[in-house]
Amino acid sequence: MSGTLELKKVFIPGVCAAALLLSACGGGSSSSTTVRDETPPPEDTSSGRDDFSGQGVKDYFVGPDATPEAGVFLGEVTYTNETPAVEGMMFLSPTGNFSFILGADSITSGTLTFDGTNVVGTAVEYELFDKWFRSPGALTSTAVSNESATFDPSGIVDEFTITRDSVASDQTLTFDQIQGLYKTTAGAEPQITVDVDGGINGVDRGCILKGQITIPVPAINVYELNYEASGCNAVGEVTGSQRDGEYLGVGTFNPADAGGIEFGASNGKIASFFTGTR
Structure with a gap:
């Protein structure tokens, strides 16, 4: 898959995952240089259907006029606490549903839509320290094109940018x-x-x-x-x-x-x- 990010670790379903904003895996320890929000997480929900809301193909995510066009993206997250930017990988479906993998052990599920002016979306972060944390968030685009988008996310992230890998997509x-x-x-x-x-x-x-x-x-x-x-x-x-x-x-x-x-x-x-x- 030319041009896509090669992850450093093999992930195992249901064993190791974390959040878009933070990075951690297992054992109550973390390799993250960010600071975890100590606010108690929302209660677990009944299924993954609570993390995604996109249904049916959206024309604004398909074709040369899409903003952006669905596919495989390289992502970069810049933190407000001046830690180094972190690269990740995002899969964006034509329905607007997406999965974003940040670094080696970070997972976020969510859905993007187009409101006529900006690309906006919901995101659900997962992080594992000594217990599981599940935290909803929001994304609003500040710049968008067919091949890329920049978002202003809620939380400790200053900027979230994705760039489409046309070869892989x-x-x-x-x-x-x-x-x-x-x-x-x-x-x-x-x-x-x-x-x-x-x-x-x-x-x-x-x-x-x-x-x-x-x-x-x-x-x-x-x-x-x-x-x-x-x-x-x-x-x-x-x-x-x-x-x-x-x-x-x-x-x-x-x-x-x-x-x-x-x-x-x-x-x-x-x-x-x-x-x-x-």
Whole structure:
């Protein structure tokens, strides 16, 4: 996937995730140079459907006049406390739903819309320290074009900029391309099988995963997915009941070599990022 950000760590569904604004993973310790907001997080919600509101393809996210056009983006977050800018990766669906992965262990789910003047959106941040934090936020664009957008987010972030990777984004996407068995380098599990109709079946240390991939616009290399995780075991700080649930997410296909899939997803309690190859 030429030009896209290569993540430093393999993510495991339901195990390691964090927030757009902060970076942390496991054990109550953090590699983040930012300061965590100590305000208690909102209560967990019932499913990932509470993190996304986009339904149906939006014309303002498709084609040469889109602002911006859906696809795979490189992102850069600048903090107000003058820490170095951090690079990430964003998958924006033609429905406006997106998943943003910041650094090596940070996940945000949300939805963008166009109000006639600005691109605005909702974002739900997930962070894991000694417990899970789930915090809603908002985004408002200050500059936008077909290939990029700059946002003024709520929170400790000063600026959030995304730049579209046209090479990764403008590839035709079909179920025939993405069907197959995907494994990570983390071990025998997790693993996910995508069938010829986009159905998902997988396992992850006690979790049984079952769901469906949808392709909103075949000319754009971004898909949406939903899946149910059931029977999950506790892993680290994450309980089995937290890992259980209905996940929604957004991802992309990497046609290099044997092919790979990447997606970010959330279930209203935790968030996760999966990257696997055939």
